[in-house]
Amino acid sequence: MTVVVVDDEVEVRDAYRAFFARRPGFSLIGEAADGQAGVAVVAKLRPDVVLMDLKMPLMSGVDATRAICETDPNARVVALTTLATRDHIVAALRAGASGYLLKDCGAEGLVRGLHDALAGEMPMSPGVRLALVDSVRREDAHTQASSGIVTQREAELLMWLAQGLSNQQIADEMYLSEGSVKQYLNRIADKLGVRSRTQILVRSLQLRIVDLDTLPAMGP
Template identity: 55%
Template sequence: MPVLTVAVVEDDAQMREAYRAFFVHRDGYEHVGEAEDGEAAIDLYERTRPDILLMDIRLPRMSGIEATRRICVRHPEACVVALTTFGNYDFIVAALQAGASGYLLKGSDAATLDQALRDAIEGDMPLSPSVRRALVRAVTQKGPSPHGASLLTPRETELVGWLASGLSNREIAKRMFVSEGSVKQYLTHVSSKLGVKSRIQILVRAMNLGIIALDDLPPDQGQAE
């Protein structure tokens, strides 16, 4: 397992200390720095170029969303994962539009956080279950299209179903008995057919088209997510 360098942006000193302890004592990570406001976050990224930058949303001097936007404009390859207590739609959309590679709610257990960060590096865009549901609810209020199901093959529809369950490419590959490379090819084909680019856009578009239903998503789990 490759060692991932991680930097943390958090204005709460106790939370910074907790994250520092987590990454220092957990195998597979190297804690390379921290910042307590949005402006310092940009400098932190420039100095350390971490594999993952954990970014709080509500920060002094500059919001985490604006800091994320500026970092991702300068460095499109940056992997910035929002980790916050704010799970409302406006914050979620703003962070993802700014370039965030994932959106997690604070309170995740160690194993969940570890897997989410690994997923982010692999391009899987980790989202807490309630975050995913907030996005989907907001964009599906118009109701599904009656013609969506015919756009995808049964195998592609199966993949979208596993995607809705929050599985990573590796997990989907195991369920579908194919390689991870095949899963990526399926995702490319589905993205092209639906006219979208990212995994979450596939999910949202599939909901709009009636390919999957809101009930297909994993249940909310509150702060245990």
């Protein structure tokens, strides 16, 4: 898996370089110290996954993520930051980030998150999903409910998605193949006018296609 790291702290980039050098199956092929340089490096190298800090000079990680994803809708950009506020989480996901990890996720959490992002899943550190749902709950009073956008079967799939299930787990719950789940997600994405799995979740919650009050409690 090829990786590009965008982070303004030299020590952090050094740590990632050492980390990936010890990890078989990973290759750190590029680095950047600010969002603007990150956009250029990603455009040149086209890595499998980008690890993106959010608070940086010249161009923020959110703006850099948006620029990367607008150029390449299939780009996998994972926010990797110390910022855990609702505003930062929602801004990164709306910009097109494929996931949101906190820098205390640990080595195995980082590796798992990278694999999940590349597989089209939605890596999130503990507590990030709860903050996301809470943010959408605050906003949905200002958003009209949109019924009839998706079929009943698609709405069921979105319910499982909102509970954090992977594509394979959703397939098991709905007695489908994993390939069929991906096809459903592609159709839903087209209907909602979004790109990534995470954006599907955000938009479906905003439009009240998924009823927050009927979801089971999600642990931290």
